[in-house]
Structures are given as structure tokens and as C-alpha cells.
Amino acid sequence: MLLSVAAVLTLFSCTCAENPAIQVILTNKGLQYGKHAVTDWIQGMLEFITLPDFNGHVGSVVNIHYTLTGTSIKKCDLPEPSTEFYPDSSGFKTSLSGLNVALYGQWRTCLGIFHDKGTFDMAVYGVNVISVVELGKDAGGRLSVTSVSCDAQVGRVDVRLYGGSSWMFRFFQKLFRRQIRREIEIRICPNVEESIVKLERYLQAMNVSFDVGQALTLNLSLTGSPVTNVSSLNLGLKGEFYSIKTHAEPPFEAQPFTVPEQQGYMLSLGLSDFTVNSVLYGYYSARMFQTLINDSNIPPGFPLHLNTSLMGPYIPQLPKMFPGLLMNLQVNATEVPMFSFQPDAVNLHIQGTIEAFAIQPNATETPLFKLSVVSNFSSTVWIADQRIKGSVSMDNFSLTLVGSEIGKFKTDALENVTRKGVDTVLAEVNEELAVGVLIPRLKHAQLVNSGLKVQEGFIDLFSDAEVLTDRGFSLQTNRSV
Ligand SMILES: *[C@@H]1O[C@H](CO)[C@@H](O)[C@H](O)[C@H]1NC(C)=O
Numbered sequence: 001m002l003l004s005v006a007a008v009l010t011l012f013s014c015t016c017a018e019n020p021a022i023q024v025i026l027t028n029k030g031l032q033y034g035k036h037a038v039t040d041w042i043q044g045m046l047e048f049i050t051l052p053d054f055n056g057h058v059g060s061v062v063n064i065h066y067t068l069t070g071t072s073i074k075k076c077d078l079p080e081p082s083t084e085f086y087p088d089s090s091g092f093k094t095s096l097s098g099l100n101v102a103l104y105g106q107w108r109t110c111l112g113i114f115h116d117k118g119t120f121d122m123a124v125y126g127v128n129v130i131s132v133v134e135l136g137k138d139a140g141g142r143l144s145v146t147s148v149s150c151d152a153q154v155g156r157v158d159v160r161l162y163g164g165s166s167w168m169f170r171f172f173q174k175l176f177r178r179q180i181r182r183e184i185e186i187r188i189c190p191n192v193e194e195s196i197v198k199l200e201r202y203l204q205a206m207n208v209s210f211d212v213g214q215a216l217t218l219n220l221s222l223t224g225s226p227v228t229n230v231s232s233l234n235l236g237l238k239g240e241f242y243s244i245k246t247h248a249e250p251p252f253e254a255q256p257f258t259v260p261e262q263q264g265y266m267l268s269l270g271l272s273d274f275t276v277n278s279v280l281y282g283y284y285s286a287r288m289f290q291t292l293i294n295d296s297n298i299p300p301g302f303p304l305h306l307n308t309s310l311m312g313p314y315i316p317q318l319p320k321m322f323p324g325l326l327m328n329l330q331v332n333a334t335e336v337p338m339f340s341f342q343p344d345a346v347n348l349h350i351q352g353t354i355e356a357f358a359i360q361p362n363a364t365e366t367p368l369f370k371l372s373v374v375s376n377f378s379s380t381v382w383i384a385d386q387r388i389k390g391s392v393s394m395d396n397f398s399l400t401l402v403g404s405e406i407g408k409f410k411t412d413a414l415e416n417v418t419r420k421g422v423d424t425v426l427a428e429v430n431e432e433l434a435v436g437v438l439i440p441r442l443k444h445a446q447l448v449n450s451g452l453k454v455q456e457g458f459i460d461l462f463s464d465a466e467v468l469t470d471r472g473f474s475l476q477t478n479r480s481v
Pocket residue numbers: 205206207
């Protein structure tokens with residue numbers, strides 16, 4: 001019985017699982033590019049690295065204590081490692097093989113009261129490292145990275161000592177080499193693991209929620225662990241905007257969608273209509289889709305003015321009932337405006353009310369009538385010259401009288417003139433959309449060769465990326481790699 005309840009509960013909690021509203025997909029092309037950039041970066045950093053000291057003893061009869069200090073890299077041609085998606089651990093496997101390094105530094109020995117010192121050259125041949133990391137999601141919805149396994153081998157080490165009475169040392173050379181080789185070998189994986197821990201700490205410090213402008217905050221926490229197969233990595237993000245003021249949850253949910261894999265591009269981003277609609281809901285819940293229009297908001301040349309004496313062509317009885325008064329229009333959205341993404345089209349549905357008032361000389365507002373507005377817009381979006389561009393047109397616009405203090409009147413003349421007003425606004429909007437907005441640049445990278453396709457329920461943005469080396473991506477001196 002208990003078991004079946006548990007089974008039902010599990011089933012229930014499965015159906016409740018949050019769908020990601022934004023999906024980010026890294027393809028193998030992206031992985032290879034990222035690896036190449038990181039390899040270049042490490043190569044650039046190598047010359048700044050000073051390795052930690054080596055300490056040890058050689059000899060069994062006479063015990064010489066030695067220290068290698070100030071060990072720096074003279075030459076290291078980092079062979080390009082191979083990196084692949086590793087579905088077994090939902091992460092990556094990286095193999096580095098045949099790395100050779102030339103090092104130099106100072107040595108010191110100590111045998112009882114005898115101290116000696118000099119310099120050395122060291123060559124390390126045939127370093128192989130295989131590291132597997134696992135990606136996951138922590139309790140706070142952040143990406144986490146952990147080392148699953150690491151294996152390191154060093155082929156051979158050659159050491160040449162200069163200065164001091166290094167003849168004594170040469171005596172122990174073979175033993176010493178073997179010890180150094182083993183010492184280097186056992187230090188590699190802890191260092192690799194430490195770098196992964198550092199990366200993990202960096203990820204832990206990242207915010208998953210960001211304020212966007214004054215009114216909204218965006219939650220980008222992971223909805224589940226990253227999913228990898230041999231050809232891609234998929235991150236599902238919550239992708240929901242909230243009003244900072246109300247933090248209200250919208251009455252609709254993110255629907256599942258599948259972003260097609262595009263191996264020709266490094267990245268794909270699936271942006272669902274849920275994300276865009278959560279923006280509209282955020283504004284709606286904060287009552288930001290309510291506005292008061294007065295006559296000074298109407299452009300002077302426009303054929304309609306908010307003066308009762310001039311409303312005759314639209315509402316014949318109004319100038320007679322209330323002559324010479326200015327009017328206010330209270331325009332409210334009565335439902336959340338909603339976008340719906342259809343193949344190659346973005347539709348917007350708006351529904352609201354317009355309440356008209358006459359302003360009496362003593363400033364009292366006398367209600368006149370109330371209209372219901374229903375309008376549908378459709379638009380296309382595309383990317384050209386690294387700019388997101390678009391165009392909008394009005395598909396449908398209707399005004400209906402839903403209440404009146406001044407008797408019935410036909411709304412088609414009013415509808416015609418309002419439609420004309422909306423068309424004027426759309427013409428301006430389309431001018432701006434034709435210019436478009438630049439695809440945002442990230443701090444360390446930039447999207448290039450980008451494309452966009454509107455699909456059922458989501459927008460698919462696919463792109464290559466370029467690491468910016470001029471600014472930001474500076475080579476930092478890091479002494480503990
Ligand atoms: C995270 O957010 C807090 C508060 O909004 C801010 O002070 C902090 O700098 C942010 N951290 C990062 C890494 O952006």
C-alpha cells in the first residue's frame with residue numbers, strides 16, 4: 001500500500017517537474033572551439049608559472065636533503081588535448097598526451113652541516129593526463145562541476161645540475177630522477193583537481209537571478225542536471241521574468257520543446273514563448289499596462305482630438321451633451337498580452353478596455369463610455385549583419401461598445417481612426433525594427449555567424465562564438481596551477 005502511494009507520488013512529482021523555458025545547447029563544434037581557446041590561454045599563462053618547491057631525500061647511507069626551488073617553465077609546447085562529451089558522467093573527458101616540458105630553477109642540498117646550491121635544467125618527457133569531469137546542478141540551481149577521475153603518467157625526467165659541488169649529487173642522479181618523476185606524477189592530478197575545485201567555487205559564486213532594468217528580474221537557474229550525449233550538451237534553464245514589485249507567478253506554464261541539434265554551429269539557444277510572456281505578465285501584474293491618455297498625448301495633426309466639441313464625426317450626440325470639454329482615456333489591458341510563436345511568425349494578442357471621461361471645469365471626471373479592444377499583431381524576426389531585425393503588422397483590430405452613459409453609437413468610425421493611429425505607431429516601430437538591435441556582446445566572447453528561426457513555441461537561435469582576446473580575456477598571473 002505504502003509502496004503504491006510512494007509510486008503514485010513519484011509519478012506525480014515527475015509530471016510536476018519544471019520545464020526549462022530556455023535551453024542552451026553546446027555542440028561538438030563548440031566544445032572543440034572552447035577547448036582550443038582554453039589551450040591557447042593556458043599556453044599563454046605557462047611562462048608566468050612558478051612551480052611549488054620539491055623537497056626530498058636521496059641516499060640510504062648518507063642522507064642528502066634536497067630542495068628544488070623557483071622552478072619555472074622554459075619551454076612547453078602544449079599539444080592540443082582531445083576533449084569529448086562523456087555521457088557516462090554527463091560531462092567531459094579530456095586527454096592530454098605526449099606533453100614535454102623544459103624547466104629551470106635552483107637547487108639546494110643539505111648533508112649534516114654541509115650546504116650546497118646551484119642551478120638546474122630539467123626536461124620532463126611524455127606526460128599523459130586523462131581527466132573526466134561531471135556536470136551537475138547544485139541545490140541553488142547553479143551549474144556544478146566535479147572531478148570524477150584523473151590519471152597522470154610521466155614518461156621520463158632528465159636533470160642537469162650546475163654550480164656548487166654538484167659532482168656529489170651526480171652520484172645519486174639516477175635515484176633522484178626516479179624520485180622527481182614520481183613526485184611530478186603524483187602532483188599532477190591533485191593540481192588538476194584543484195583547478196576543477198576553483199572552477200566549481202567560481203560557479204558557486206555566480207548569480208542565477210539578475211535584475212533587468214528597474215521593473216523585472218530574470219531567474220536563470222537550472223531546471224535539471226545538464227544532459228549530455230556523444231554529440232551535445234543541453235542545459236535547461238528556468239528562463240522566467242518576474243516583476244520586482246509583485247514577484248507574482250503567471251497563470252501559465254512553460255511547455256516542453258525540443259531544440260534541433262545544429263552540428264554546423266557551436267551553440268543553439270531555444271527561447272520559449274513562456275519567457276517572453278513572463279515579461280508581459282511581470283508588467284501586467286505590476287499594473288504597468290494601464291495608462292491615462294489626455295489630449296496633449298495626441299499629435300497635433302491627428303484627425304481625432306480629446307475635446308468633446310470635436311468628437312461629432314465619431315459620436316454625434318457627444319458635442320451636444322457635453323460641449324467644449326477636454327477628455328481623458330483610461331486604457332487598460334484586461335488580460336495578459338500574449339505572444340505565440342508559430343513557424344516563421346510571432347503573434348501578439350492584446351485585449352483591453354478604453355474608458356472615456358469628460359473633464360468638467362471643476363476637474364470632476366464624468367464617465368462617458370467604455371470600449372473593449374481586441375487586437376492581433378503578427379511579426380517576423382530575422383538576423384542580418386549581426387543585428388536582430390523584424391517587422392510588425394496589425395492583423396486584426398476591433399472596438400466594441402461595452403457600456404455608455406451617453407447612449408448607443410456606432411464604433412466603426414472610431415475604430416477606423418484608432419486603427420490609423422495604431423498604424424502610425426507601427427510605422428515608427430517598423431523603422432526601428434528595420435535598423436534592429438545588435439546581438440549583445442558578452443564580456444569574453446561574441447556571437448558570430450548567427451541565425452534565427454521561429455518554431456512552434458520557441459525561437460531557435462544558432463550561432464558560432466569568438467573569444468575576445470583584446471580585452472577582458474587577459475592573461476592573469478596565476479602561481480598555483
Ligand atoms: C550577485 O548579486 C549580488 C546582489 O544582486 C551582487 O552584489 C553580486 O555582485 C552578484 N555577483 C556576481 C558574481 O555577479
